[in-house]
Amino acid sequence: MNDDNSVLTDSFRRLVADIATPERTRTFEAAPALEPVWSALAASGFLDALVPEDCGGAGLSLASVFPLVMILGEHAVSVPYAETMVARALLAANGQQAPDDAAIILAPPSPILPNGAAATHALVNDGERIALVRLVGVGEDPFRAGGATGIQIGDRLCDLPADGFDLGLAAAGLAAAQMAGAMSRLLSMSLRYANERQQFGRPLGKFQAIQQQLSVMAEQVISVQVAARTAMSGHGFNVAGVAAAKARANEATHLVNGIAHAVHGAIGATEEFDLQLYSRRLKQWQLAFGSESFWAGQLGRLRILAGSATSADFIRDHLCDGAA
Amino acid sequence: MLTVDSFPATRIPEAAEALRPQIKAFLADRLAGMPASRRARTWSGFDADFSRALAERGWVGLTMPKHYGGAGLDAFARFVLVEELLAAGAPIAAHWIGDRQSAPLLLHYGTEAQRQAFLPRICRAEIFFCIGMSEPNAGSDLASVRTRAVREADGWRLNGQKIWTTYAHKSHYMIGLVRTSGTPEDRQKGLSQFLIDLSLPGVTVRPIRLGTGDTDFNEVFFDNVLLPDDALVGQEGNGWAQVNAELAFERSGPERIYSSLVLLDLWAATLRASPSRADEERLGKLLARLAPLRAMSVSMTGLLAQGQSPLTEAALFKDMGTELEQAIPGEIADAVATRLDTACDPELMRTLAYLMQLNHVFSLRGGTREILRGMIARGLGLR
Numbered sequence: 001m002n003d004d005n006s007v008l009t010d011s012f013r014r015l016v017a018d019i020a021t022p023e024r025t026r027t028f029e030a031a032p033a034l035e036p037v038w039s040a041l042a043a044s045g046f047l048d049a050l051v052p053e054d055c056g057g058a059g060l061s062l063a064s065v066f067p068l069v070m071i072l073g074e075h076a077v078s079v080p081y082a083e084t085m086v087a088r089a090l091l092a093a094n095g096q097q098a099p100d101d102a103a104i105i106l107a108p109p110s111p112i113l114p115n116g117a118a119a120t121h122a123l124v125n126d127g128e129r130i131a132l133v134r135l136v137g138v139g140e141d142p143f144r145a146g147g148a149t150g151i152q153i154g155d156r157l158c159d160l161p162a163d164g165f166d167l168g169l170a171a172a173g174l175a176a177a178q179m180a181g182a183m184s185r186l187l188s189m190s191l192r193y194a195n196e197r198q199q200f201g202r203p204l205g206k207f208q209a210i211q212q213q214l215s216v217m218a219e220q221v222i223s224v225q226v227a228a229r230t231a232m233s234g235h236g237f238n239v240a241g242v243a244a245a246k247a248r249a250n251e252a253t254h255l256v257n258g259i260a261h262a263v264h265g266a267i268g269a270t271e272e273f274d275l276q277l278y279s280r281r282l283k284q285w286q287l288a289f290g291s292e293s294f295w296a297g298q299l300g301r302l303r304i305l306a307g308s309a310t311s312a313d314f315i316r317d318h319l320c321d322g323a324a
Numbered sequence: 325m326l327t328v329d330s331f332p333a334t335r336i337p338e339a340a341e342a343l344r345p346q347i348k349a350f351l352a353d354r355l356a357g358m359p360a361s362r363r364a365r366t367w368s369g370f371d372a373d374f375s376r377a378l379a380e381r382g383w384v385g386l387t388m389p390k391h392y393g394g395a396g397l398d399a400f401a402r403f404v405l406v407e408e409l410l411a412a413g414a415p416i417a418a419h420w421i422g423d424r425q426s427a428p429l430l431l432h433y434g435t436e437a438q439r440q441a442f443l444p445r446i447c448r449a450e451i452f453f454c455i456g457m458s459e460p461n462a463g464s465d466l467a468s469v470r471t472r473a474v475r476e477a478d479g480w481r482l483n484g485q486k487i488w489t490t491y492a493h494k495s496h497y498m499i500g501l502v503r504t505s506g507t508p509e510d511r512q513k514g515l516s517q518f519l520i521d522l523s524l525p526g527v528t529v530r531p532i533r534l535g536t537g538d539t540d541f542n543e544v545f546f547d548n549v550l551l552p553d554d555a556l557v558g559q560e561g562n563g564w565a566q567v568n569a570e571l572a573f574e575r576s577g578p579e580r581i582y583s584s585l586v587l588l589d590l591w592a593a594t595l596r597a598s599p600s601r602a603d604e605e606r607l608g609k610l611l612a613r614l615a616p617l618r619a620m621s622v623s624m625t626g627l628l629a630q631g632q633s634p635l636t637e638a639a640l641f642k643d644m645g646t647e648l649e650q651a652i653p654g655e656i657a658d659a660v661a662t663r664l665d666t667a668c669d670p671e672l673m674r675t676l677a678y679l680m681q682l683n684h685v686f687s688l689r690g691g692t693r694e695i696l697r698g699m700i701a702r703g704l705g706l707r
Contacts, residue, residue, distance in 0.1 A: 063333070184327065191325075191704055211701035212694070218326055218704055219644045225328035226616035233333065244612040251609065296608030303592060303607055304599055310589050311611060312411040312582065312618070319615040320622075321333050 009067040013074075015044055020075040022274045028078055029144050032117035034103055038079050042101075047081070050089035057092060066177055066232040070225070073181025076277045078146030080105040080115040082174045087123050091132065094160040098132065107151055108168035112287045114175065116148030117141045124153065125167055131159040143284040145277075169237040172289040173228075176245035179253065179285045180228040182278040183221045186260040189275055190214060194263055210263060217259040220252040233321040240318035243299035250292035253282045326703045330637050331623040340400035347408040350381060355412055361674035363413025364586040367579050368540060368682075370494055371415035375449040384419045385427050385447030392431070393444030399629040403578065403622065410582040411589075417491055417540075422446040422453035424577070425570050426499050429517070433558030433566055438519070442497075456486040456500030456520065456544060457567070463488070464695050467511040467564065471502040471546060473518060480504075480518070480556070482526075482549040490689075492529045492542040498522055501563050515563035518555045525549070536681045568635065574690055575638035576624040580645035581617045583686055584652035587675050591656045594669055602662070606655050613648050617641065636703030639696040646687040653679040 019040040028037070041047075049065055051057020069082040080103050087104040091097060098104060098121070105113055107122040116122075116138055124131055133156050139149035194205035194214060204210050224245075231237065231245035257279045261268045268275040290298075308314035354377065355363065362369065378384050386402045388394020395401075409416050427446045430438055445451045462468045471484025486492075486500065498520040506514035522529065526549035531539040558566050588610065595603050620641045627634045656676055660668050668676075687693045701707050 180328075188325075191706070194706060205701075205706040208698070211706050212697045214704060214706060215640075215643075215697035215700035218700060219640055222326065222328055222331065222620075222640065223613070223616045223644060226331060226619050227612065229328065229333060230615065230619055243608065244615045247609060247612040248616065251612070292609065293605050296605040296612060297601060298608065299611055300604030300606065300608030301599070303611055304595050304604065307596075310411040311585060311592065311614065312407055312578075315611070315615050315618050319611070320619060321335055 005064055005067070008064070009071070012044070012046065012068050013071050016041070016071050016075045016077065020077045022076070022277060025076045025078065025277050026271075028118075028146060032078070032141060032146050034079055034118045034120070037077065038081075038103055038118075041077070041079070041081050047085055048088055048092075050085050051092040052089070055092040057089065062232040062234065062236070063229075066229055069174055069177040069232070070181035070184070070228070073178030073281075074185045076182065076185075076281055078115055078118070078281075079103055080119050082178065083115060083171070086170055086174065087121075087132070090123070090130075090165055091158070091160070096132070096158045096160060099157070104132070105151075106167050106171040106174070108171050108289065110168075110171070110287075110289045112142070112147045112149055112284060113138075113151065114145070114147045114178075114281070114284050114288050116151065117146045119148075119151075121157070122151055122153070123167055124151075125162065126159060128162055129159045130162045130165065130167060132157045143280055145281045145284050147284050147288070164236070166237065168289060169239060169242045172246040172295070173231045173237040173242040175285050175289050176224070176228040176231055176242070176249040179249040179282055180221070180225040182282050182285075183224055183249075183252065183256045185278045186256055186275065186282075187214075187217055187221045189278075190217065190260045190263045204263065213259050213262065217256055220255050224249045224252045224256075230319065230321055238318070240299060240302055243295040243302070244319055246290055247292045247295040247299065250286050250295075253286050257282055325705060326636060326640065326700070330634070331620045332626065333619075334623040334626040336400050336404060336622060337398075340398065340404050343397075343401055343404050344408060347383070347405055348412075351408060351412040351414060355414060358413070359674070360413065360586055360590045360671050361678055362415070364584075364675045364678055365415060365417075366410050366413050366583065366586065367416050367420050369413075369415030370417040370491055370540075372418045372449070372452070372494075374415050375418040375452075378416075378419070379447060379449035384423055384449050385443065386423075388427055388431060388443055388447055392439055393447035394427075399625045400622075403625045407578045407582070410578055411585055413586040418452050418494070419446070419449045421455055421490070421495075422451065425455065425573060426453040426497070428573060429499060429557065429566065429570060430519075432569070433517075435554065437554060438557070442519070451496040452491070452494060454489050454492045454495040454498050456489055456492075456498040456502075458488045459485060460487050462508075464692050466501070466567070467515070468508045469501055469503055469515065470508055471500065473502045473504050473516065473551065475504070476550075478550070479553050480551040482518070482520070482546045482551055484546050486544040486546075487541075488532070489529075489542045489544050490540055492522065492544050493531055493539075495522060498544065499557065501567055504560055504563075512564040514561055515567075516560050517557040517563045517566050518551060519557055520546075520549070520551065520555065524551070536678075569633060571691070572624070572628060572633045572635050572638045575642040576621060576628065576634065578618065578621050580642045580690075581614060581621065581648060583646075583649040584679055584683065587656060587679050588652050590672055590675055591659070594672060603659055606659055610648070610652060610655060613644075613651075617645050617648065636699055639691070639699040640703070642690065643687070643693055643696040643700070646693070649686045650683045653683045
């Protein structure tokens with residue numbers, strides 16, 4: 001990442017921290033509503049970050065936007081901000097424009113649509129085309145985390161050819177990046193707690209058993225972050241990159257959530273403690289847009305069909321930074 | 325703190341990638357007909373002729389300056405070379421330690437005379453090196469070494485014992501970490517590194533036979549060995565710092581993720597005929613773990629090339645990498661033994677058996693899991 005990018009990232013992190021506070025997340029969970037978070041985030045000007053410059057956007061690459069998507073996950077943002085960024089760019093590239101106030105989710109087939117509870121619009125598959133539709137209702141929010149088990153579609157505003165863009169891939173790729181962010185929040189909270197909480201006369205973090213668990217947790221978090229970064233390092237989302245990222249994120253969630261809650265003890269699961277805001281969302285993401293077995297199967301099949309001489313060749317061709 | 329930003333997104337430069345096709349062509353020719361069960365040994369496979377053939381191409385000591393007999397290429401070129409050697413299962417143990425550690429150590433800390441005496445011979449694969457760190461009472465607790473070198477009028481008098489020294493019986497020199505002052509209670513202080521000629525009087529190398537029948541490891545005894553003055557590498561008493569500088573090189577490379585790659589690819593090839601959904605998922609999960617690790621290794625190659633020493637990052641990478649290398653034989657065993665009515669390909673069985681009997685040591689060599697996790701914990705601010 002270059003310096004410009006890290007300035008961008010730092011300012012976005014401060015902004016999101018101010019807007020999407022844990023208190024607001026709790027209010028949202030009680031009654032999902034776009035405001036006040038949506039308008040404040042929209043005012044930041046990042047919604048058109050991925051829209052090409054000649055269409056009036058910032059023309060940033062997916063790679064530049066990756067840290068921003070992670071930050072949304074880090075702060076449990078439960079409105080479809082990252083999804084709307086991608087949707088607006090796709091629409092703009094096809095000469096279409098989303099309504100200014102549309103909060104758009106990507107809605108490929110999935111048991112649950114995180115960030116769907118308060119969405120106003122969706123991109124859906126429609127045969128060979130992708131359609132932008134208005135939502136007239138959403139399904140249940142079984143995690144109380146701003147998700148929706150389904151959507152009820154109203155007007156169809158426009159459509160575009162689906163060639164070259166796979167809604168399921170984009171949704172899973174963005175999910176992996178937001179999961180990576182939520183995991184880094186769990187890690188930083190667990191480290192802080194381990195250093196503060198005293199048991200048997202010393203901080204938890206001084207116990208070797210705890211240290212080793214937190215080291216494993218850090219490994220898993222960084223592995224997911226690197227995989228999610230690779231998935232967003234090309235011109236678009238590709239199957240291998242997304243498959244590795246989502247499979248990795250889902251698999252790591254078991255360990256990462258487990259260790260975070262083990263270090264915190266029961267307090268971590270309480271309403272008043274923030275930890276559960278992120279861990280419940282991670283579990284919701286596990287159910288969305290393909291499980292670890294689903295994506296691992298895709299990746300394995302691709303490896304077998306690709307016929308690469310070695311797995312190192314396969315990774316270089318399909319799974320390294322910038323692989324198309 | 326350790327974060328994803330500790331591993332900056334890094335691409336291998338074109339110039340380094342340009343080397344890849346030549347290496348592939350050389351290996352395809354040279355390794356033709358070598359069975360997978362032998363190729364699976366990769367950096368444990370000792371073949372002096374192979375190392376010399378590589379050296380003739382200029383591929384030993386790739387990063388050494390040209391005036392010392394090297395190719396003067398960068399760390400990324402070496403990553404490409406090593407990645408291809410490991411993926412193909414080339415037997416590279418003979419020159420491996422000299423190439424990876426001893427030559428860079430001598431280039432960095434050696435005297436001009438030492439560089440001129442040793443680097444060209446390493447680059448020609450004429451001399452092979454081993455590492456003398458572990459002792460019977462100093463394994464993970466490396467700072468407690470007891471082997472001692474005492475200064476005398478005409479050099480250093482060396483007494484003590486090293487253990488688990490890989491290929492000492494086929495090496496010409498050892499880079500040994502020994503005590504030059506104080507006692508084991510002084511820990512990191514008073515340690516120094518020496519270039520030990522293993523043909524000197526008083527050096528005894530005794531092989532350690534493993535349950536598998538392999539004899540890669542040795543005990544090395546030093547009984548009043550007289551080392552010349554110029555056997556000291558770097559500064560007297562600076563051994564600990566010098567060894568730590570080597571560790572980032574030792575733990576960050578693709579050999580920490582590819583030790584079971586020949587097996588993985590052999591198995592993947594058998595799936596082409598009749599892949600089951602479960603096999604595809606198993607293969608995919610392993611690749612999903614492997615890909616970010618490769619990205620991390622490339623990233624650390626860039627950091628090392630910039631002169632940084634990503635020690636904690638390397639510990640994190642190696643712990644995860646060896647865990648994956650260890651998981652691969654287990655996963656494949658599970659897959660193979662799920663198909664009870666299908667005969668296992670004999671070469672797949674031989675390769676699997678070799679790695680299943682070896683994989684538990686992957687996390688012992690080069691720093692144990694528990695030590696690495698302790699280092700990570702320190703990097704996370706817990707210690």
